[in-house]
Amino acid sequence: MESTRYRLIELLETSNHQYVSGQFLSEKLNISRSAIWKHMKELEKDGYLIEGVRRKGYRIAGSPDKVSENTLHWGLQTKWLGKNIIHKTTTNSTQQVAHQAARDNAEHGTVIIADEQTRGKGRMARQWHSTRNKGIWMSMILRPSIPPAAAPQLTLLAATVLADVITKYTSAEPKIKWPNDLLVNDKKTAGILTEMQAEQDRIQYIAAGIGINVNHSNNDFPEDISNKATSLKLETGEDQQIVQIIQKILMSFEKAYDSFIQDGFSDVKNKWESYGYKIGEAIRIRTNSELLDATFTGIAEDGALIVQSETDGPRRIYSGEIEWFRK
Known part of the structure; x- marks a missing residue:
């Protein structure tokens, strides 16, 4: 209510x-x-x-550029996404809050947002540094009527939404690095973590986490990632309005999500590939069993990476460490 x-x-x-x-x-x-x-x-x-x-x-x-339930609702033109907002000044991880809220029957479209995360996490249990009041640390609870096997498509959809919003409302030029990172000038500025609770043939809920470095300066990043990370402020030379960016993301995501549920993945796939980092270029993939040199050609309907190998022809890659920055 x-x-x-x-x-x-x-x-x-x-x-x-x-x-x-x-x-x-x-x-x-x-x-x-x-x-x-x-x-x-x-x-x-x-x-x-x-x-x-x-x-x-x-x-x-x-109205202020201060993140709160009230400021996010002011001007938010959505039908279902963000009608229920849980705002935390500090939390371990918005994903943890989202999982607990979802288990407590939080409604589809509930948004959890924090000023700061003390244990923000990325893909493969990597830590995400979430500086207080400098970025967007957010999770969305989704309850889609799609097969569990289609859930990875929502990660790719979220990436296209972030790329569209950054392109439209800032002067930065993002690229999407498969499967879940956004880069600007070869440095990471945003990441997506999608986690699912499901039965064999039904999704109970999805917690879609988004982290964006917005107004960070160079000294806001730990030394070990300072040469790999960037922010919208560093790339544009301008302070960005965090509340407005969050609202643009929510409004754009709702529209894209509704289209995806109705029309399928085809449009998402095409848009993702228009932003795809190093499509058409050589990459190296390390899996548990092999080291593969191939050309990155696109993504499959199930979200897999498609590469073209000189010896094996086209292949789908679902997991592995990819060397994107080969010299």
Whole structure:
């Protein structure tokens, strides 16, 4: 159920910055005018600029670039994604929170977001450094009616959404490194971690984690990754508005997800390949059993990497360590 404060924000937003009377808000929300005043004070604590004028009412004159449930709802034009937001100032990992929330029956489209992660994780249990208030550390709970075997396609879909948003709203030029990283100028700026709880033929839920380095400076990165990581600020020379980027991601993801559920993976595949890092170039793949030199040609419908080997012809790769930066 939508919170009273979210519905209050929605009413103020649709007023186009005109004053809305306390009596009107009281009747719409079925709460007292003193309760309306208390909600306004809570919005002010979040950094909203509230103007209250006698006999006119209230209006929001300005909103902060501070991540909170309220600021994310303000201006978020989605039908189901992010209607329920769990915001944490600090947490071990938004993925851990998402798993627990999903087990507690959190609804499809619930978003978990944190200012800071102390034990953020990436693929293959690698640590993700999540500097406080400098990036986007977020997980989405999804309950898709698709076979469990199709779940990896959602990782690829999420990557195309991030690439589209970064391309459209910043001057950075991202590439997607299979299967789950976004690079700018050959350095990692974002990653995706998709984890699933499923039965044999049915997905119970998916926790789709997204981490983006947004306003990091060079000294925000640990020394061991400083030559491999970057941020949108470092690449564009400009501070980015984190709340707006989150909203753009949620709105774009909802639209892309709905299209994927209705129309399948084909459009996602084509878009992914348009951003694909080193498509058409030689890469080296290390698996448990072999070392393979091949040309990266695209991705398969099931999300596998497709390579062309001189000796074996086209092959699908599902796992392995890939040397992307061969000289």
